[in-house]
Amino acid sequence: xxxxIIGSGNVATHLGAAFKxxxxxxxxxxxxxxxxxxxxxxxxxxxxxNELAEINPDTDLFIISVKDDAIGGLAKELGKYGKLxxxxxxATSLDELSQFTTKAGVFYPLQTFSKTKxxxxxxxxxxxxxxxxxxxxxxxxxxLSISQNxxxxxxxxxxxxxxxxxxxxxxxxxLYYAAGSILDKHGLDFNMLRPLILETAEKMMDHLPQNVQxxxxxxxxxxxxxxxxKLLGNSADLQQVYALLSQLIIKMDK
Amino acid sequence: xxxxIIGSGNVATHLGAAFKxxxxxxxxxxxxxxxxxxxxxxxxxxxxxNELAEINPDTDLFIISVKDDAIGGLAKELGKYGKLxxxxxxATSLDELSQFTTKAGVFYPLQTFSKTKxxxxxxxxxxxxxxxxxxxxxxxxxxLSISQNxxxxxxxxxxxxxxxxxxxxxxxxxLYYAAGSILDKHGLDFNMLRPLILETAEKMMDHLPQNVQxxxxxxxxxxxxxxxxKLLGNSADLQQVYALLSQLIIKMDK
Numbered sequence: 001x002x003x004x005i006i007g008s009g010n011v012a013t014h015l016g017a018a019f020k021x022x023x024x025x026x027x028x029x030x031x032x033x034x035x036x037x038x039x040x041x042x043x044x045x046x047x048x049x050n051e052l053a054e055i056n057p058d059t060d061l062f063i064i065s066v067k068d069d070a071i072g073g074l075a076k077e078l079g080k081y082g083k084l085x086x087x088x089x090x091a092t093s094l095d096e097l098s099q100f101t102t103k104a105g106v107f108y109p110l111q112t113f114s115k116t117k118x119x120x121x122x123x124x125x126x127x128x129x130x131x132x133x134x135x136x137x138x139x140x141x142x143x144l145s146i147s148q149n150x151x152x153x154x155x156x157x158x159x160x161x162x163x164x165x166x167x168x169x170x171x172x173x174x175l176y177y178a179a180g181s182i183l184d185k186h187g188l189d190f191n192m193l194r195p196l197i198l199e200t201a202e203k204m205m206d207h208l209p210q211n212v213q214x215x216x217x218x219x220x221x222x223x224x225x226x227x228x229x230k231l232l233g234n235s236a237d238l239q240q241v242y243a244l245l246s247q248l249i250i251k252m253d254k
Numbered sequence: 255x256x257x258x259i260i261g262s263g264n265v266a267t268h269l270g271a272a273f274k275x276x277x278x279x280x281x282x283x284x285x286x287x288x289x290x291x292x293x294x295x296x297x298x299x300x301x302x303x304n305e306l307a308e309i310n311p312d313t314d315l316f317i318i319s320v321k322d323d324a325i326g327g328l329a330k331e332l333g334k335y336g337k338l339x340x341x342x343x344x345a346t347s348l349d350e351l352s353q354f355t356t357k358a359g360v361f362y363p364l365q366t367f368s369k370t371k372x373x374x375x376x377x378x379x380x381x382x383x384x385x386x387x388x389x390x391x392x393x394x395x396x397x398l399s400i401s402q403n404x405x406x407x408x409x410x411x412x413x414x415x416x417x418x419x420x421x422x423x424x425x426x427x428x429l430y431y432a433a434g435s436i437l438d439k440h441g442l443d444f445n446m447l448r449p450l451i452l453e454t455a456e457k458m459m460d461h462l463p464q465n466v467q468x469x470x471x472x473x474x475x476x477x478x479x480x481x482x483x484k485l486l487g488n489s490a491d492l493q494q495v496y497a498l499l500s501q502l503i504i505k506m507d508k
Binding site for chain 1: 264321322323345364365366367368370371373377378379403405411413414415416417418419420421422423424425426427428429430431432433434436437440442444446447448449450451452453454455456457458459460461462463464465466467468469470471472473475477478481482485486491492494495496498499502503506
């Protein structure tokens with residue numbers, strides 16, 4: 001497929017590379033910042049542009065991978081070319097595109113991306129939606145060219161997945177940060193926690209969390225929890241986190 | 255070394271197996287429940303006992319791996335043999351043992367263990383403490399026979415590590431559960447989140463969490479956060495978690 005990438009952030013970068021590696025032709029990379037567009041365009045052999053007037057209409061797909069509140073405005077501009085337009089957002093409805101074009105879709109990778117870390121796209125769940133069966137199937141085929149985990153997910157369910165992803169990814173990452181800040185204050189190295197962080201996640205690959213919950217809260221070990229609250233005495237924020245999550249672990253369905 | 259294992263829970267089970275694999279001789283496994291003692295003893299070719307009167311004093315080390323509040327009582331009973339006694343608890347001081355024996359230590363694996371999941375002990379951080387240099391060195395050597403990550407950590411710092419581990423392991427596991435329960439309510443499969451959970455943790459192996467925080471809160475994307483709070487409308491608990499952690503992510507040091 002001939003693909004035009006709108007955006008140059010984390011998702012655009014990784015998706016662009018995955019498409020290129022799968023043999024697709026990346027026509028252009030658009031970003032408001034020409035430097036960002038150029039970096040990505042260089043890696044995936046595409047033309048970099050920073051003006052929508054420079055869009056080459058000779059493409060099969062515009063894939064919009066920008067901040068949620070910028071999607072609509074870009075779709076409005078791109079709609080006039082009559083080509084398939086897809087966005088990659090978990091939280092944005094298909095409607096946001098389909099009001100501007102008859103052929104619209106969603107290509108949402110349920111994964112976290114950082115520019116400095118390579119991702120094996122082969123296992124990334126790709127959530128696909130389209131305005132009609134033909135569009136959906138086209139995006140599905142594109143998805144299958146880069147990943148084995150392709151799902152059809154409508155806008156409502158995609159929002160649920162996006163919400164769950166905040167709990168499964170963004171919040172744990174914050175807790176890693178909190179753990180690191182506790183160690184920092186006492187001159188201990190974050191490195192000591194790394195095997196534990198990895199094992200906790202690896203356990204999820206073939207277990208359900210309710211079956212492997214460990215720690216003082218699930219044992220209702222009040223003495224240890226009280227000791228921890230005391231150690232957190234200089235951080236009202238972390239005390240709040242500790243108290244809330246411990247209380248919810250105590251009452252979780254095991 | 256000749257090692258007697260007091261306890262038959264997750265830590266006792268994995269530690270016993272690691273010692274056995276490293277060529278140590280496990281003399282006995284004690285548990286109040288003879289069936290639990292027998293299962294572990296069978297796997298590591300030891301004698302199972304459920305009465306302290308049956309303790310064989312012909313051993314080099316009693317390693318106590320039981321609930322925190324049972325450690326003192328067992329140490330009191332075992333002290334009379336004049337052998338080295340160590341516990342494996344993150345939250346318990348060395349004093350809890352050293353009041354009953356002159357040779358005491360701590361052998362705290364900073365890892366989460368479940369009976370049904372094998373652990374590669376080689377990377378497990380082992381935190382060692384002893385009443386004197388000779389004892390510390392002995393436990394250190396024992397630790398090095400099963401892991402490359404051996405640290406000397408005093409009781410105060412060990413408590414800090416244990417607290418940080420709650421944030422790095424127990425709380426993320428609860429959040430995985432919360433994510434799964436959100437999916438469940440909408441007929442979506444936990445399996446879809448597994449690659450995301452793993453990638454989030456794998457990112458920690460060579461990044462710091464403050465450098466790779468993603469999600470609506472770190473972007474201060476109020477519209478998405480408001481949408482998520484609304485989707486959580488039927489769970490006041492998860493709304494509380496969402497609001498608190500989002501607020502802390504917004505103000506974290508990036």
